[in-house]
Amino acid sequence: MNNVSPLINFFIEQGVPLETVVLLLMLPVVVTLIAFFRQIVGIKAFGIYTPAIVTFAFLAVPQLRYGVVVFVSVILVGMLMRFVLKSFRILYLPRVAITLSVIAFSILFLLGLGGYFQRTGLASVTIFPILIMITIVEKFVVVQIEKGNKAAVILAVETLVISLAGYYLASWPMLIKGIIAFPWLILITIPINIFLGKWDGLRLTEYVRFWEVLKNLK
């Protein structure tokens, strides 16, 4: 630790762990990235909370791939449960409750399976990232009901893409060092977000969607 800002030092002296300080300062960066994906690129994902929380869940697991395995399993079981529960015709909350329960069992089984195949990394994933990822299934089910399976899967994939981008950004050593050395730089995210909030041009995905129209305009 050669370059530590006095501000960061102050927090450490007060007993706040460095990791916590960095993660909290990283939050504005991650959510700005998500806003960028929405406003400029046009990738929607499940709002801002879900990709942000999944990013931090990924940061909290010992190895990224185990985080992705858990995420994908949660979505797959969520999809499967829709077909299973469809014929029962039950109301929303009990339906989500059953889906969550089955996902919990499945993840437990998955962890056991990982241990059995000597993938001890999987079993050593701590409980909170797992719980976080299980609860995102509610978002998934809501979209499933409102817009159908296809839309829900697309949003889930978008969430995964954004969370992975967030993960790589937030675990980039240069950025972490930069934040520790110059924590005030984080404030740049505010003008960036003001710009994003005023940006009224087409999103990148809209260029694709409207390409035929663009070709036909004179």
Added chain:
Amino acid sequence: MFEELKNARKLLGLNARNLAYIRPYNKKKSKRLADDKISSKRVLRKAGIPVPKLLARIKSVEELESFDWTSLPATFALKPNRGFGGGGILVVYGRKKISKKFLQTDLVETPDPVWIKSDGSKVTVQDLKNQIRNILDGAFSLSNMPDTAFFEERLTLLKLFKPYAYKGIPDIRVIVFNRIPVMAMLRLPTKESGGKANLQQGGIGVGIDLISGVTTSAVLGEGKLIDYVPGTRMLLSGIRIPYWKEILLLAVKAQEISGMGFLGADVAIDRERGPVFLEINARPGLGIQVANLAGLRERLERIKGLKIKTAARGVRVGRDLFGGEVEEEVEEISGRKVIGTIEKIKLIGRSEKSVEVEAKIDTGAGFTSIDTDLAEQLGFEDTVREYQKIEATYKDIKHLAKKERWDIFKHIPHLESMVVINSASGSTYRPTIKITVIMDGVTIPTKVTLINRAHLKYPIIIGKRNLKKFLIDVNK
């Protein structure tokens, strides 16, 4: 590539829609009214706008339990009051007949009615109850707020739309801004959309020319351009929407009443009632731009700040500014059809033989001339054969008297007359035959001259004699 990127400023994207139009022009109070279908329909009805009849509404589980199911008609639509994007709507098309078994037994209570959906599946009272419970729980409402369910009269399908629509009722979406209709499309339900007309659900959007109310280009779902209704040969362009002016007027009036500056108005056409207003939409989708192959933003910017006093004036401005071709009006004023220099025409010859060809419109020619091959196809084989046997050219016979000349040709079957045609390549003496030309819907029985046009691009030219009922637009 760069051309397309430059054009991006003419299109309305989600960012600009939310930031530049919905935020500043749609106040929260008005938006709330638009999202509340029951209230907005009541307000519209009071203002004299025709809306579908409200049959019943269910606000709570208690009301649901005490609801009299036999009070419902054979056909209706069940909707969530604050639904969006067509979610949570259930439509039934008929009631299943009560089986004889029930009638024979001495049960005092009548059995619960059973309805039929568009795909033929049954809908029981239990199914309705479940759907309504989900609606009450907010499964289909914006941000999952607890909601009200309501039953509504189902409109009847217009005959014109029958071959285009799968099950449900097509409707017309009109974007209205500042009392001016800006863009419109016909929305057709498909098999994939489950009888709903929303593009997000997989319906078809067909662009409509604002001036004429005739459909132009079409999009399936969110972005696939199509010409025909999938799986059929039903062409989607060229459909003339009936009650066009009234529909635009309804849309603008609804905008006035709603208090919103920018909205999507949905109007359906009922077989008996004519145009019926369906709903106002505070966040209209942008797929309408693909259906019309036109940009909303450039149109909206053109009319920003215009002072429009009445709905009728707004409709006129919108149609004048954004309607594609004024040609129809020219046709109305002059009583003549506008055609281009090349037109697709139909020819009817002997014994009802007909051929469709492309014809060149030639104002330099007096007579219409057709190629000998074409004449053969029209049943004049004998005429052509006999004519080609005569070797005399115009030069050989021009010194003869009219009667003498006629004697040379008069044996040719189905001959109408012989005429001298002076053209750039010299004069010719040509036989004429009688056929019928149908051009742009106008039927013209006429005399046409025969000539070998095998070396020319078009097998027929239409001359001045047959163009009296037309105006020619060289740009067409």
